[in-house]
Amino acid sequence: MNAFTAIGDWFANALAWVLGRSETPPRIPIGTWFEQGIDALRERGGAFFDLVGGFIAWVVDLLAALFHQPPATALAVGGAAVIAAAMLRTRRRAALITAAAVVALFVLEALTGVLNTLISTGGIPSFFFLWAMALFQVDFVFPPLIIALLALAAFAVLAALPGGGRRPRVVAACAVAAVLLAYGLVWLVGVPVPLLVTALFAVLAWRVAGWRLALFTVLGFLLIIAMNMWAGAMDSLALVLVASTIAVVIAVPIGIAAAYNDGVSRVVRPVLDLMQTMPAFVYLIPAVSFFSIGAVPGVIATIIFAMPPGVRLTELGIRQVDPELVEAGEAFGAPPGQILARIQFPLALSTVMAGVNQVIMLSLSMVVIAGMVGAGGLGSDVYEGVTRLQLPQGFEGGVAVVILAIFLDRLTAAVSRRSATTAARQGAEA
Amino acid sequence: MPAAVRAAKVYKVFGKRAERAVKDLEAGATREEVRAYGATAAVIDVSFDVEPGEIFVVMGLSGSGKSTLIRMLNGLLVPTSGTVEVDGTDITRLKPAQLRQMRSQKVSMVFQHFALFPHRNVLENTAYGLEVRGVPVDERQHRAAQALELVGLKGWERNLPEQLSGGMRQRVGLARALAADTPIVLMDEAFSALDPLIRRDMQTQLLELQSELGKTIVFITHDLNEAMRLGDRVGVLRDGRAVQIGTAEEILNDPANDYVAQFVEDVDRTRVLTASSVMAAPIPVVGAEAGPRAALRTLRENQTSVAFVLRRDRRLVGVVHEKTIGPAVRTGQKSLDGLVDTDVQRVSPDTSVADLFAPAAESSVPLAVVDDAGRLRGVIPRVTLLAALAGNGNGNGAETADAGHDAAAAEPADTSRTEPDTAEPADTAEPAEDADASDRPAAGADPAETPAEDPADPPPDTGPAPPDAAGEERHGGQGAAR
Numbered sequence: 001m002n003a004f005t006a007i008g009d010w011f012a013n014a015l016a017w018v019l020g021r022s023e024t025p026p027r028i029p030i031g032t033w034f035e036q037g038i039d040a041l042r043e044r045g046g047a048f049f050d051l052v053g054g055f056i057a058w059v060v061d062l063l064a065a066l067f068h069q070p071p072a073t074a075l076a077v078g079g080a081a082v083i084a085a086a087m088l089r090t091r092r093r094a095a096l097i098t099a100a101a102v103v104a105l106f107v108l109e110a111l112t113g114v115l116n117t118l119i120s121t122g123g124i125p126s127f128f129f130l131w132a133m134a135l136f137q138v139d140f141v142f143p144p145l146i147i148a149l150l151a152l153a154a155f156a157v158l159a160a161l162p163g164g165g166r167r168p169r170v171v172a173a174c175a176v177a178a179v180l181l182a183y184g185l186v187w188l189v190g191v192p193v194p195l196l197v198t199a200l201f202a203v204l205a206w207r208v209a210g211w212r213l214a215l216f217t218v219l220g221f222l223l224i225i226a227m228n229m230w231a232g233a234m235d236s237l238a239l240v241l242v243a244s245t246i247a248v249v250i251a252v253p254i255g256i257a258a259a260y261n262d263g264v265s266r267v268v269r270p271v272l273d274l275m276q277t278m279p280a281f282v283y284l285i286p287a288v289s290f291f292s293i294g295a296v297p298g299v300i301a302t303i304i305f306a307m308p309p310g311v312r313l314t315e316l317g318i319r320q321v322d323p324e325l326v327e328a329g330e331a332f333g334a335p336p337g338q339i340l341a342r343i344q345f346p347l348a349l350s351t352v353m354a355g356v357n358q359v360i361m362l363s364l365s366m367v368v369i370a371g372m373v374g375a376g377g378l379g380s381d382v383y384e385g386v387t388r389l390q391l392p393q394g395f396e397g398g399v400a401v402v403i404l405a406i407f408l409d410r411l412t413a414a415v416s417r418r419s420a421t422t423a424a425r426q427g428a429e430a
Numbered sequence: 431m432p433a434a435v436r437a438a439k440v441y442k443v444f445g446k447r448a449e450r451a452v453k454d455l456e457a458g459a460t461r462e463e464v465r466a467y468g469a470t471a472a473v474i475d476v477s478f479d480v481e482p483g484e485i486f487v488v489m490g491l492s493g494s495g496k497s498t499l500i501r502m503l504n505g506l507l508v509p510t511s512g513t514v515e516v517d518g519t520d521i522t523r524l525k526p527a528q529l530r531q532m533r534s535q536k537v538s539m540v541f542q543h544f545a546l547f548p549h550r551n552v553l554e555n556t557a558y559g560l561e562v563r564g565v566p567v568d569e570r571q572h573r574a575a576q577a578l579e580l581v582g583l584k585g586w587e588r589n590l591p592e593q594l595s596g597g598m599r600q601r602v603g604l605a606r607a608l609a610a611d612t613p614i615v616l617m618d619e620a621f622s623a624l625d626p627l628i629r630r631d632m633q634t635q636l637l638e639l640q641s642e643l644g645k646t647i648v649f650i651t652h653d654l655n656e657a658m659r660l661g662d663r664v665g666v667l668r669d670g671r672a673v674q675i676g677t678a679e680e681i682l683n684d685p686a687n688d689y690v691a692q693f694v695e696d697v698d699r700t701r702v703l704t705a706s707s708v709m710a711a712p713i714p715v716v717g718a719e720a721g722p723r724a725a726l727r728t729l730r731e732n733q734t735s736v737a738f739v740l741r742r743d744r745r746l747v748g749v750v751h752e753k754t755i756g757p758a759v760r761t762g763q764k765s766l767d768g769l770v771d772t773d774v775q776r777v778s779p780d781t782s783v784a785d786l787f788a789p790a791a792e793s794s795v796p797l798a799v800v801d802d803a804g805r806l807r808g809v810i811p812r813v814t815l816l817a818a819l820a821g822n823g824n825g826n827g828a829e830t831a832d833a834g835h836d837a838a839a840a841e842p843a844d845t846s847r848t849e850p851d852t853a854e855p856a857d858t859a860e861p862a863e864d865a866d867a868s869d870r871p872a873a874g875a876d877p878a879e880t881p882a883e884d885p886a887d888p889p890p891d892t893g894p895a896p897p898d899a900a901g902e903e904r905h906g907g908q909g910a911a912r
């Protein structure tokens with residue numbers, strides 16, 4: 001009833017404007033509609049968005065903390081994960097069982113605090129952890145750290161057992177040594193963490209992309225430290241990594257679906273165009289209304305803005321695979337999932353990685369904008385510089401962004417280049 | 431037993447309005463007419479059966495629909511109309527899972543452009559069919575390695591396809607299909623990238639494999655010689671239609687139309703035609719019980735100098751020559767005993783024409799085509815061989831039979847000539863040049879093969895056939911025969 005009269009009024013107004021009887025053109029308020037849609041969504045799925053927001057915030061904080069002042073627990077878990085990954089080839093079952101046990105312990109501890117009670121009641125002899133308390137200069141025992149150290153030890157022992165091959169053993173030795181070295185340097189010697197992290201990135205750059213990038217990394221990150229931009233840079237890095245990871249995780253399946261189905265492709269393409277060309281600021285408004293101020297709306301807006309190339313290049317990569325290869329898979333009776341996983345995706349990988357590279361670059365370009373909604377990091381530094389007309393701060397923030405961008409771009413480009421050949425080389429090794 | 435593969439009235443039309451195009455084509459429209467409204471008719475109304483253990487060759491020019499046809503046989507393409515049966519099941523009705531099952535268990539395929547996986551090494555490529563079937567790693571690698579050895583690629587297991595030459599890649603594709611070990615193998619121009627030597631080798635291996643394992647093979651090729659050598663039966667496609675389906679000999683000797691005739695023009699007929707298809711009727715024959723007088727009359731009537739001597743059951747004894755009969759008649763001898771020359775070259779009806787040259791060279795009389803029981807089926811005068819080479823070798827024609835007499839009459843053959851050059855066979859069909867020409871092609875043949883190729887049981891009263899020493903010098907260019 002109401003809607004009918006409203007539509008009638010609108011047409012009457014339109015007619016009047018066309019005939020020159022009215023000054024105001026007929027209005028189509030799609031902005032309002034959009035807001036209404038967002039509000040409706042917010043009302044229905046509030047709990048869901050809170051959950052997502054909470055998770056994103058937690059991951060970003062964790063990563064940022066890792067780059068700032070890595071908790072001993074995280075280092076131990078990282079070491080254990082590296083060893084486990086190396087063992088996946090040769091001793092998949094043992095590695096998976098141990099990993100499951102470790103995760104179960106973490107969950108159990110988080111839910112019931114079992115370990116905590118055991119420690120405080122003297123269920124575990126005190127000499128197991130007193131030295132650690134002394135080393136880390138704390139006066140309480142952090143149960144997750146214990147679990148993490150146990151995991152590290154377990155994986156190291158597993159890898160060292162005979163019959164597992166040489167590689168996992170070497171990796172295990174290196175990982176344990178690295179964790180202990182880090183503990184020693186940070187807590188015994190007191191080396192500043194930024195220096196250690198810089199060294200770590202340099203090693204990564206050297207392994208993946210060669211010594212030039214390693215050199216650049218050392219110089220660039222030292223400059224960031226010297227500009228006193230380290231904290232902001234690491235926050236931004238965490239933001240970028242989380243946002244691009246999520247973007248890729250969403251983009252790849254969509255890209256695959258679009259490659260398989262022309263209909264999906266036709267629907268997705270204009271949506272992607274819209275996502276990419278819409279001014280990035282615009283995403284911030286609904287993102288804030290969903291997740292309020294902070295890192296999370298920044299990450300969400302970044303995901304939306306950075307996702308399109310991930311989808312596009314995945315679709316392109318899959319579609320580029322020689323149809324006769326897919327036919328060969330079919331001719332031998334392979335099911336579609338297997339054809340995707342063992343033929344199409346491996347062959348599309350280098351293109352997909354080029355997409356990942358672009359996703360990361362776009363994420364980084366979004367970081368500054370995200371600073372406007374209090375996402376923190378370099379974005380906040382730059383934004384403050386702009387609003388307060390402090391050129392030095394703004395410029396230094398900008399330089400830090402550029403350094404991060406070059407580092408990430410060269411690194412992922414190298415990964416992309418290598419994935420074209422690694423797939424092949426892995427085939428040759430197996 | 432159902433046919434291993436059966437295609438019944440199969441159509442495949444690409445592009446717009448496929449259904450309508452099929453109806454129009456059924457009603458007699460041409461390919462060009464349906465093309466006008468955007469339909470590409472790739473395969474039109476093709477029907478054939480492939481029996482288990484048979485090699486069925488599909489032949490045709492580029493774009494005639496061969497690949498399209500073979501892709502329908504394992505369901506990679508669905509026919510626009512018609513049915514395809516594999517082992518009696520209509521695969522156009524199978525559910526996807528059943529179709530996959532059928533492919534991995536029953537039908538493997540060699541692709542025209544190899545379709546090797548570039549990210550997998552040769553061994554993994556070869557093991558792919560077994561991998562899909564869920565065979566454990568060790569076993570499938572073992573079996574893949576065997577298949578690679580079979581195609582002569584031992585030692586290349588760890589290489590990537592891009593590190594191989596085209597011919598080697600093709601052999602990997604072949605090994606991949608062989609390793610899958612399915613009863614039916616579809617081969618789309620599987621040997622097209624191989625050099626002639628390896629190609630011949632692979633053909634031989636395929637024939638061996640097929641006779642050992644009884645595989646059913648659908649083989650596509652451009653190459654007529656290959657088709658004729660491999661095919662139990664051959665189907666010729668033209669513009670999507672099957673213009674003729676038959677045995678190699680039927681296609682060669684009795685082309686259904688000019689297209690097929692042109693197609694078969696440049697085939698190496700000597701490898702396709704067999705003795706039975708070029709032989710002439712043994713007209714001058716004499717009963718073994720007859721006397722010299724009767725024999726002489728037969729020779730005179732037929733105006734030849736030799737005649738074959740048969741028993742009542744048509745088993746061959748040998749030949750009689752006019753020059754020995756004449757004196758015998760004069761001396762009043764009553765039987766042919768002692769007059770029969772048992773030194774006759776015998777060949778079996780299945781011997782290919784290429785293998786007839788050597789025995790023909792060693793024999794001054796026409797070759798005797800003798801079946802397993804020793805019965806005379808026909809004779810092959812040398813001139814008939816030449817006629818077959820020249821392309822008009824229809825052995826049943828009266829012309830060649832007459833020519834045969836002349837050739838037999840011209841004797842003794844000059845066996846001392848050893849020029850190694852192979853004569854132009856086309857112009858030697860003229861009877862006038864017979865004596866000169868008839869021993870020339872023989873100069874290129876390899877006499878060493880003769881004994882092995884002659885399965886005929888010698889009748890008890892014939893002596894061992896001594897190989898002609900004159901043949902020793904005549905090893906020529908055709909040594910690769912079979």
Ligand SMILES: Nc1ncnc2c1ncn2[C@@H]1O[C@H](COP(=O)(O)OP(=O)(O)OP(=O)(O)O)[C@@H](O)[C@H]1O
Binds near residue numbers: 445491542
């Ligand atoms: N997917 C397709 N879409 C449209 N037309 C096709 C398709 N595949 C084949 N055709 C057409 O069908 C016809 C037959 O093609 P096909 O590949 O079967 O030929 P072929 O006999 O295998 O040729 P070649 O010897 O060159 O491999 C061609 O005219 C081709 O253009």
Ligand SMILES: [Mg+2]
Binds near residue numbers: 542
């Ligand atoms: Mg083809």
